[in-house]
Structure formats: C-alpha cells, structure tokens
Amino acid sequence: xxxxISTSAGDRTADNSFALVIHGGAGVIIQEERTxxxxxxxxxxxxxxxxxxxxxxxxxxxxxxxxxxxxKVLEDSPLFNAGRGAVLNSEGAAELDAAIxxxxxxxxxxxxxxxxxxNPIEAARLVMDRSNHVLLVGDGAEMFATGEGMELVSxxxxxxxxxxxxxxxxxxxxxxxxxxxxxxxxxxxLGTVGAVARDRHRNLAAGTSxxxxxxxxxxxxxxxxxxxxxxxxxxxxxxxxxxxxxxCFIRAVVxxxxxxxxEYKDMSLIEAAELVVKKNLVEFGGEGGAIAVDRSGxxxxxxxxxxxxxxxxxxxxxxxxxxx
Amino acid sequence: xxxxISTSAGDRTADNSFALVIHGGAGVIIQEERTxxxxxxxxxxxxxxxxxxxxxxxxxxxxxxxxxxxxKVLEDSPLFNAGRGAVLNSEGAAELDAAIxxxxxxxxxxxxxxxxxxNPIEAARLVMDRSNHVLLVGDGAEMFATGEGMELVSxxxxxxxxxxxxxxxxxxxxxxxxxxxxxxxxxxxLGTVGAVARDRHRNLAAGTSxxxxxxxxxxxxxxxxxxxxxxxxxxxxxxxxxxxxxxCFIRAVVxxxxxxxxEYKDMSLIEAAELVVKKNLVEFGGEGGAIAVDRSGxxxxxxxxxxxxxxxxxxxxxxxxxxx
Numbered sequence: 292x293x294x295x296i297s298t299s300a301g302d303r304t305a306d307n308s309f310a311l312v313i314h315g316g317a318g319v320i321i322q323e324e325r326t327x328x329x330x331x332x333x334x335x336x337x338x339x340x341x342x343x344x345x346x347x348x349x350x351x352x353x354x355x356x357x358x359x360x361x362x363k364v365l366e367d368s369p370l371f372n373a374g375r376g377a378v379l380n381s382e383g384a385a386e387l388d389a390a391i392x393x394x395x396x397x398x399x400x401x402x403x404x405x406x407x408x409x410n411p412i413e414a415a416r417l418v419m420d421r422s423n424h425v426l427l428v429g430d431g432a433e434m435f436a437t438g439e440g441m442e443l444v445s446x447x448x449x450x451x452x453x454x455x456x457x458x459x460x461x462x463x464x465x466x467x468x469x470x471x472x473x474x475x476x477x478x479x480x481l482g483t484v485g486a487v488a489r490d491r492h493r494n495l496a497a498g499t500s501x502x503x504x505x506x507x508x509x510x511x512x513x514x515x516x517x518x519x520x521x522x523x524x525x526x527x528x529x530x531x532x533x534x535x536x537x538x539c540f541i542r543a544v545v546x547x548x549x550x551x552x553x554e555y556k557d558m559s560l561i562e563a564a565e566l567v568v569k570k571n572l573v574e575f576g577g578e579g580g581a582i583a584v585d586r587s588g589x590x591x592x593x594x595x596x597x598x599x600x601x602x603x604x605x606x607x608x609x610x611x612x613x614x615x
Numbered sequence: 616x617x618x619x620i621s622t623s624a625g626d627r628t629a630d631n632s633f634a635l636v637i638h639g640g641a642g643v644i645i646q647e648e649r650t651x652x653x654x655x656x657x658x659x660x661x662x663x664x665x666x667x668x669x670x671x672x673x674x675x676x677x678x679x680x681x682x683x684x685x686x687k688v689l690e691d692s693p694l695f696n697a698g699r700g701a702v703l704n705s706e707g708a709a710e711l712d713a714a715i716x717x718x719x720x721x722x723x724x725x726x727x728x729x730x731x732x733x734n735p736i737e738a739a740r741l742v743m744d745r746s747n748h749v750l751l752v753g754d755g756a757e758m759f760a761t762g763e764g765m766e767l768v769s770x771x772x773x774x775x776x777x778x779x780x781x782x783x784x785x786x787x788x789x790x791x792x793x794x795x796x797x798x799x800x801x802x803x804x805l806g807t808v809g810a811v812a813r814d815r816h817r818n819l820a821a822g823t824s825x826x827x828x829x830x831x832x833x834x835x836x837x838x839x840x841x842x843x844x845x846x847x848x849x850x851x852x853x854x855x856x857x858x859x860x861x862x863c864f865i866r867a868v869v870x871x872x873x874x875x876x877x878e879y880k881d882m883s884l885i886e887a888a889e890l891v892v893k894k895n896l897v898e899f900g901g902e903g904g905a906i907a908v909d910r911s912g913x914x915x916x917x918x919x920x921x922x923x924x925x926x927x928x929x930x931x932x933x934x935x936x937x938x939x
Contacts, residue, residue: 392866397866397867397899398866399865399866403752403836404752404753404755422832423862424831424832424835424862425861425862425865425866426835426836426837426841426865427832427834427835427836428727428728428752428753428834428836429728429752429753429754429834430753430833430834431728431832431833431834431835432834434832434833434834435832435834507748508746508748508751508755508758508759509754509755509758510751510752510753510754510755510756510758510759511748511750511751511755512727512750512751512752513750517750517841517842517843518841518844518865518866518868519841519843519844519865519868519871520842520843523868537749538747538748538749541723541749541750541842541843542716542721542722542723542749542842543721544842544843544847544868544871547843547868547871547872547875548871548875551871551872551875551879552879555875555876555879555880556879556880575721
C-alpha cells in the first residue's frame with residue numbers, strides 16, 4: 292500500500308506556475324462501496340473538479356476562485372459527504388460545514404450547521420468577503436446568506452437514499468458503535484471534500500466542505516469550518532485542507548500545526564504534513580489525512596487511513612487521481 | 616502604563632505548587648464605565664473568582680474543576696460579557712460561547728451560539744466529558760445539555776439594562792461604526808472571561824466564556840469556543856485563554872501559536888505569549904490579550920489594549936488583580 296503521494300519539485304517561488312490539490316475524504320472504505328463502478332465515478336468526478344479549477348488558474352484566476360470552483364463540483368455530486376449527498380445527523384437531517392482561507396491576507400470565512408445552503412463553500416466565501424465576521428452558524432448563517440442574495444434550498448435537497456440507508460444501518464448497530472465509536476465513526480465520515488491551490492500570483496488558498504459525521508448529534512461541528520484545524524492558509528507557509536475524524540483534528544489543531552512546523556522548525560511542507568498526519572494524529576487515534584501546497588508549489592497528500600480520495604493538477608494540465 | 620504582568624519563578628516542574636490566572640476581558644474601557652465604583656466591583660468579583668478556584672486547588676482539586684468554578688463566578692456576574700450580562704446581538708438577544716480544554720489528555724469541549732444555558736462553561740465541560748464531540752452549537756447544544764440534566768433558563772435571564780443601552784447606542788451610531796468597525800467592536804466586546812490553571816498534579820487546563828461582540832450578527836461565533844484560537848491546553852507546553860477582537864484571534868490561531876512557539880522554537884511562556892499578543896496580533900489589528908500558565912507554573916498576561924481585567928493567585932493564597 293502506498294500511503295502518500297508527496298511530490299517535490301524544488302523551490303518554485305520565482306516562477307509563476309500553479310498547482311491545485313483536492314480531496315474527497317479519507318477513512319476506511321467499507322466493502323459495499325468498493326465497486327469498480329462507484330470508484331470509477333468518484334475518480335471521474337475528482338477529474339472534473341481538477342479540470343474546473345485548472346481552467347481558472349490557467350487563465351490567471353486566483354487560488355480562491357479555483358478552490359471554490361473545485362469544491363463546488365464535489366459538493367454538487369452525491370458521491371461525496373458535502374453538499375448534496377452529505378451524511379445525515381441522528382435526526383435524519385444534513386447539517387453542513389465549510390470554510391475558506393486566503394493565504395495572502397489570512398482572511399477567512401466559514402459556516403457551520405447550515406441546513407439550506409446549497410453550496411456551503413460559497414457561503415463561507417461570502418462571510419469572508421462581505422461580513423466582518425469569520426464564522427456564522429445555523430439559522431444566522433442562512434439569514435446572512437439570504438441577505439447577500441443567495442437562494443436557499445429545501446433541506447430535502449441534500450438527502451439521498453444512500454445516506455438514509457447508511458443512517459439506518461448505523462442506528463441499528465448503535466450498541467456495537469458505542470464499543471468502537473472512533474473507528475466506526477471514521478468509516479462513516481468518509482467523503483469530506485477540500486481543495487488547496489497556489490495561483491500564478493503566488494497566492495495560496497484553502498477550502499473545505501463537509502456534512503460531518505454520520506449519526507452526529509444535531510449542532511455538532513467538526514474540524515472543517517475551524518480555522519487552524521481543518522482549514523488554514525498562509526502565504527508564508529502553506530495552505531491545508533484536512534479530512535478525517537474531526538474531533539481529533541480539532542484537538543490536534545492539524546492545519547495550523549503543519550504551518551507552525553514549517554515556520555518555526557524550518558521543516559519542508561512534506562516533512563511537516565507527514566509528521567502531523569502520520570505521527571501526531573495517530574497518537575490521538577485521529578484517522579484521516581490532509582492535502583497541502585506550499586508557496587513554492589510543492590504538494591503533499593499524506594493520510595494514515597486505508598484510503599483518501601485525492602488528486603492534483605499542475606500548469607501542464609496533467610492530472611493525477613487516486614483512492615488508495 | 617504597565618502593559619503586562621509576566622512573573623517567572625524558574626522551573627517548578629518538580630514541585631507540586633499550583634497557579635490560577637483569570638481574565639475578565641481586554642480592550643478599550645469607555646469613559647462612562649471608568650468609575651471607581653464599577654472598577655472596585657469588578658476587582659472584587661475577580662478576587663472572588665480567584666478565591667473560589669484557589670479553594671479547589673488548595674485541597675488537591677484539579678485544574679479543570681478550578682477553571683470551571685473560577686469562570687462560573689464571572690459568568691454569574693452582570694459585570695462581565697459572559698453568562699448573565701452578556702452583550703446583545705443585532706436582534707437584542709444574548710448568544711453565548713464557551714470552551715474548555717484538558718492539558719493532560721488534550722480532550723476539549725465547547726458550545727457556541729447558545730441562548731438558554733445559564734453557565735456555558737459547564738455545558739462545555741459536559742460536551743468534553745459526556746459526548747464524543749468537541750463542539751456543539753445552537754439548539755443542538757441546548758438539547759444535549761438538557762439531556763445531560765442541565766436546566767435551561769429563559770433567554771431574558773442574560774439581558775441587563777446596561778447591555779440594552781449599549782446596543783441602542785451602537786445601533787444609533789451604526790454609520791460611524793462601519794467606518795471604524797474594528798476599533799469600535801473591540802471596545803464593545805470587552806468582558807470575555809477565562810481562566811487557566813496548573814494544579815498540584817501538574818496538569819494544565821484552560822477555559823473561556825463570552826457573549827461575543829455587541830451588535831454581532833445572529834449566529835456569529837468568535838474565538839473563545841474555537842480550540843487553538845481562544846482556548847488551548849497542552850501539558851507539554853501551556854494553557855491559554857484569550858480575549859479581544861475574536862475574528863483576528865481566529866485568523867491568527869492565537870492560543871495554539873503560543874504553544875507552538877514554545878514547542879518548536881523553545882521559547883519561554885512569556886516570550887511566546889508576548890510575541891503573539893504584542894507583535895503577531897498587532898499586525899492583524901487584533902486588539903486584546905491572553906492569559907497563560909506553563910507546566911512549571913509560570914504566568915503570562917500580555918495585552919496590547921488599554922486594559923485587561925485580570926488576576927492570579929498561587930499556593931500562598933496571595934492574589935493580584937488589575938485593570939490597566
């Protein structure tokens with residue numbers, strides 16, 4: 292099993308090449324979801340996400356725009372645990388979290404526990420660009436989005452048969468779940484999506500969107516919308532989007548820890564990302580992974596789980612996607 | 616103006632002395648609140664908070680218990696922006712955030728945007744101890760607290776005449792506010808409360824509780840309940856509780872940055888806390904301060920604002936409280 296793709300291309304600070312990295316979640320992929328058809332569909336959607344972001348970056352677009360567009364493609368697909376097709380909470384509803392951060396200004400925006408916003412990553416961008424807040428939750432976030440001209444959708448929009456069956460299965464097995472809560476939850480949170488990019492202007496950005504953990508308590512918020520935990524960007528170091536068992540990722544302050552190791556320990560992106568994901572997180576029992584890009588365009592995609600849906604593309608348009 | 620109290624007492628790792636540090640918010644203290652009577656009342660309540668925590672630590676209680684008890688005294692006082700007397704959002708309601716973190720296990724619990732929980736710090740403790748989540752928001756957090764036997768209070772419990780007048784004043788001056796939003800908001804968020812402690816078992820803990828920013832949008836969440844931003848504890852480094860302009864504190868990942876500078880740059884607690892509060896935060900325009908204690912019982916209370924309500928007490932029971 293190859294456990295990480297870490298590609299280094301030396302210091303590219305001086306050039307104006309770009310890079311886009313995406314993930315569609317990390318964890319254990321349960322047997323019934325390991326069909327060639329499903330995996331082909333997932334890989335195809337990852338390719339579409341990469342191509343969408345590439346088109347923006349190739350025409351001198353910003354890393355922020357590329358991240359939003361790439362994440363939106365995955366939110367709109369029922370194959371991932373974000374936007375349509377998100378996992379359901381213990382009451383059968385989808386509650387969505389998302390965040391975005393701009394590495395140039397270190398401005399950030401996030402929404403959490405929203406139930407009617409079709410593309411939470413766009414709402415996070417609005418919070419960053421058009422409010423003086425960073426994080427808005429629940430009805431308040433929806434009210435803000437509406438005020439900014441965003442149309443709300445019915446909560447039913449997000450719910451798929453696949454997720455209804457998943458919730459039924461989990462709730463049936465709840466006593467077993469309690470005995471192995473960390474493990475089983477990790478399985479059922481697979482599918483968080485995220486993107487990080489370095490654009491031709493040498494600016495970094497990171498974005499993450501998720502439905503969180505299946506059968507979560509209403510109002511539970513994971514690491515995705517928490518700046519420093521699931522999402523972080525800083526032109527001086529790197530842009531990171533994480534995926535996995537959110538509670539562990541919050542406690543380990545994963546994304547900022549990768550940045551701090553680069554800034555304060557002079558580690559490379561790859562050294563820092565691998566240390567946090569494969570050592571620090573493992574000590575917490577924190578299953579999952581992260582994608583990251585640094586100011587030079589180096590890419591890291593470490594994970595400590597069975598698989599992580601992921602991919603990246605560079606200037607030349609050649610893209611790479613993988614699951615295991 | 617003395618801008619910080621930083622007391623170092625060498626390495627105390629080997630001994631079993633304890634230390635408790637508290638704050639009641641940092642920012643500009645507006646003229647009308649600078650009366651000798653009000654300041655005496657604030658200092659008296661800070662003393663009561665210190666004594667309450669001291670009694671627990673002196674009888675071999677845990678840093679977690681001391682932090683909760685010290686914060687609760689301040690939440691119950693209408694003088695501070697937490698619990699009763701919290702600032703009001705743009706709709707005239709109090710929406711409360713709180714977090715706690717255990718430095719020994721790095722477990723954490725937090726609630727945000729709750730409207731009916733009398734002591735949010737106790738709800739945060741319940742999330743840590745009795746759920747497998749870290750952060751619960753809004754109605755979901757209240758539902759969880761009720762399920763754990765906590766009684767809810769009417770939203771009116773939190774609202775004071777003082778805060779109603781404050782909101783009216785801010786909304787009257789809203790056009791001026793927009794022009795100077797950061798500055799004015801910082802003024803009106805003064806009063807967040809927090810505590811950090813090192814107990815005789817050499818364990819660290821941190822807790823923070825707040826009503827956030829006056830006239831905030833409904834659903835706005837600041838740094839207090841964000842692990843790594845407003846609250847963080849790690850026995851290997853320090854325990855931190857921050858107070859100030861929350862959006863800047865989230866973007867700067869303040870509490871974890873102090874810890875990372877100690878862990879990765881071998882800085883002392885005081886060097887790390889001063890660098891983050893007086894340099895890094897200032898670059899963001901982030902007005903406020905932080906309190907911190909390290910594994911050896913050293914204490915730091917830097918702030919970059921006009922004042923910070925604060926105090927600390929050690930083994931000998933001699934306490935120190937100050938505003939400017």
